[in-house]
Amino acid sequence: MSKNILLVLLYIIVLLALGCDNVYYDEHLKMEVQQLDSDLENRWSTTGVVVSSITPNGPAEKANLVEGELISYVIGEYPIQNANGFNKAVKKAMENDNNMLLYLKDKEPIRIATRKMGDKVGLEVENVDTVRIKTIMSGTPAANTGIIQVGDIVEKIVDERKIQGLDDYKKSVNEFAELNATLTFRTTELIGVKIAAVTALGNLGDVRAVDALIDILKNTRELALRKAAARSIERLVALSELNPLFQQFQEQDLNQLTANTLDSEQLASAEILGLLLVDAKANTATLEAPFGIQFRHRSEALHQKVNEGRLVELAQQYIQKVYEPEQEIRRACLSIIANLKPVSAIDPLVQVLRDEDEIPGIRFQAGLGLSRIGTSAIDALIAAFNEADSTAQDIAASALGNIGGTQTRDFLINALETTSNPATQLTLVDAIAKIGDEPSLSALERQRLRFQGDNSAIRIFLDEVFSSLTTSSE
Amino acid sequence: MKRYLINIFLSLGIVFLIVGCGNQNEHLAKGKELIKSDKRRKEERAVREFKLAIQQESNNAEAHYLLGFYDSQEFYEANLPEWNQASIAQRGQHMFKAYQNKSREYLEILVFDTLRDDDVNVQNAALEALTLVYQQGDRKQLLNQLEKAIKSKDNRDRHDAHWVMSNIGKSDPTTMVPILVDLLEHNQMGTRLNAVKALGEIGSEKAIPVLAALIESGSAKREGDREVAEVRQMAVAALGKIGGKAVPELVKITQNKGSSLRVDAIRALSSLGDEKAVQPLLDALKEKSSREIVVNLGN
Numbered sequence: 001m002s003k004n005i006l007l008v009l010l011y012i013i014v015l016l017a018l019g020c021d022n023v024y025y026d027e028h029l030k031m032e033v034q035q036l037d038s039d040l041e042n043r044w045s046t047t048g049v050v051v052s053s054i055t056p057n058g059p060a061e062k063a064n065l066v067e068g069e070l071i072s073y074v075i076g077e078y079p080i081q082n083a084n085g086f087n088k089a090v091k092k093a094m095e096n097d098n099n100m101l102l103y104l105k106d107k108e109p110i111r112i113a114t115r116k117m118g119d120k121v122g123l124e125v126e127n128v129d130t131v132r133i134k135t136i137m138s139g140t141p142a143a144n145t146g147i148i149q150v151g152d153i154v155e156k157i158v159d160e161r162k163i164q165g166l167d168d169y170k171k172s173v174n175e176f177a178e179l180n181a182t183l184t185f186r187t188t189e190l191i192g193v194k195i196a197a198v199t200a201l202g203n204l205g206d207v208r209a210v211d212a213l214i215d216i217l218k219n220t221r222e223l224a225l226r227k228a229a230a231r232s233i234e235r236l237v238a239l240s241e242l243n244p245l246f247q248q249f250q251e252q253d254l255n256q257l258t259a260n261t262l263d264s265e266q267l268a269s270a271e272i273l274g275l276l277l278v279d280a281k282a283n284t285a286t287l288e289a290p291f292g293i294q295f296r297h298r299s300e301a302l303h304q305k306v307n308e309g310r311l312v313e314l315a316q317q318y319i320q321k322v323y324e325p326e327q328e329i330r331r332a333c334l335s336i337i338a339n340l341k342p343v344s345a346i347d348p349l350v351q352v353l354r355d356e357d358e359i360p361g362i363r364f365q366a367g368l369g370l371s372r373i374g375t376s377a378i379d380a381l382i383a384a385f386n387e388a389d390s391t392a393q394d395i396a397a398s399a400l401g402n403i404g405g406t407q408t409r410d411f412l413i414n415a416l417e418t419t420s421n422p423a424t425q426l427t428l429v430d431a432i433a434k435i436g437d438e439p440s441l442s443a444l445e446r447q448r449l450r451f452q453g454d455n456s457a458i459r460i461f462l463d464e465v466f467s468s469l470t471t472s473s474e
Numbered sequence: 475m476k477r478y479l480i481n482i483f484l485s486l487g488i489v490f491l492i493v494g495c496g497n498q499n500e501h502l503a504k505g506k507e508l509i510k511s512d513k514r515r516k517e518e519r520a521v522r523e524f525k526l527a528i529q530q531e532s533n534n535a536e537a538h539y540l541l542g543f544y545d546s547q548e549f550y551e552a553n554l555p556e557w558n559q560a561s562i563a564q565r566g567q568h569m570f571k572a573y574q575n576k577s578r579e580y581l582e583i584l585v586f587d588t589l590r591d592d593d594v595n596v597q598n599a600a601l602e603a604l605t606l607v608y609q610q611g612d613r614k615q616l617l618n619q620l621e622k623a624i625k626s627k628d629n630r631d632r633h634d635a636h637w638v639m640s641n642i643g644k645s646d647p648t649t650m651v652p653i654l655v656d657l658l659e660h661n662q663m664g665t666r667l668n669a670v671k672a673l674g675e676i677g678s679e680k681a682i683p684v685l686a687a688l689i690e691s692g693s694a695k696r697e698g699d700r701e702v703a704e705v706r707q708m709a710v711a712a713l714g715k716i717g718g719k720a721v722p723e724l725v726k727i728t729q730n731k732g733s734s735l736r737v738d739a740i741r742a743l744s745s746l747g748d749e750k751a752v753q754p755l756l757d758a759l760k761e762k763s764s765r766e767i768v769v770n771l772g773n
Contacts, residue, residue: 037733040733063768068762177771189761199744209756212759291746
């Protein structure tokens, strides 16, 4: 009987021993740390231990350590009170990685490294009120730094230890605690994880992601993360614009609808975003599993959130070069505006369009945004055409051509008849041809007569325009 | 008396041999000759011979195999009867007939040879044939060969075997999943890798606990207990393919801050589109940035 109990106890002890293998409770800090997965070093060049739980009111909690933080370095600071303390500290600091930081009064910290264990650092100190350098042995690492001078006052020695795993951690913390050293942890953030999370949130199309992503775009310093956030927001906006389409699926509670009853432009964008598949032959639009099917339930909430106004405000700010130096983010914000088409964006867009220091591609994208906004942008575009540089003229003319309408058409025709700049003439011809109504065509015909027999680019272009017009009308 | 009998047997044997030789299907021989030649459209012409060979001798394993191997819809106009007969399914049938007539020989050829062909259509026909073997032939023998292939030293064999096993496993996971799970113990990394891959492609939720355990082994104290990184990474991707009940496991990985596979798990979740992934991802964004923290030990 008692034998059985013993066996059970033994079993429990073995289990406990095995189970506790990859965690360690640190009595000094009152927290538990966990061994890292063996590949973190290979894949992410990261070593250390992870804080897995923190006991309330202990030193760890008071220091504001947070569960999940990854401790990569344990750093001990040895205050130096006398020569003996100096020698001890040097020995301790060098014995792990042959490497230490020496702090001398009024000097930058000096890193001293020996080639192998046991090599001399090459310093002797003396106590004269304070601890001062007495001799520097030539040919030693200390002498090679070229900075240390006899008489320098030693303040402290700092011992940075890279933590490979639980054993390193245990050893370092225990030693530093014993020597009364000040203890500092250096933590590592796996930025790759956040980038992946940001990208995934953009893909999932969930309303809860919007504020979090805005926050990252605004408040993070890490550029790669901000870029990822901008791309994700861009995608969320594009997804939200498909809401009318997804509402049709939702209202009928179906995952497949007849394709020709749906808006073809929306279908095309949804297909590009990987949400559904259009079978032209069978005339069906089928939501793709799993994402398209899941998204139809989320679409409405996302649409509302995106159109709340916060995103427009953000995008209007971040298309400005003075505000956002990273062009990729400016581009993403321009695309957000082009999707949301807010009238309030006309002024900021025109500013970008007229900004001669901006990249032409981005200025062009601003023009595209204005043409998406449509009629309300006409006056601003005409002003840009009349007042700004030739690039702005090109972009404005082309945007006006996209918008169309009588007012625009008459303006463009008049501009074509009065300008003498050949490049602008080409853009105007193109814009007028895009409108393509009767008065436009007769205006172009007049130009053709004007340049007849000429060998200029404008004449060749006009011929091309007319030949493509006749073939398309046939 | 005895000697007399032996003589009879001997001469009978010779007669059979001669008849056999003379009977060796001349169309088959001609077809094979064509394949070896460098004549124009040799395969198309050879296929014609193989068809004649089968007409002459409906049980000729080699003729069936070669017809399955070389026939192609490219030779015919669409929707003609001959075009239909050159479909992958029909070609697989021919390969299967070869197996029916000479099972051991052709099973080995199909697994270790045919699957290796560069032509995807040939591979698919072989898969078709092996599926038929699984349904109608000697299942045990087939599984033995597939296990032999997935344990092979040659990566192509392992890859081909995983492909067949995952395809068969999709229609019969109850048989295939336990076999693949056993293979996770194999000492060759490439074998385990392919077994994991197949488990993902089959998509059976039964595989989730084993895959999860395998992933977790990465932080085992003893090096011998840890699965290698490539296999664990593949296991995360497999969970992503399984989806459904694998989502909580993937979420768990994203929350394990000491795991090297968090990014892989996040990517898998992202493609699954499951709403359960959102909150853990938002939490991940709140993690602290790199910093230095001074600790007061209070002594």
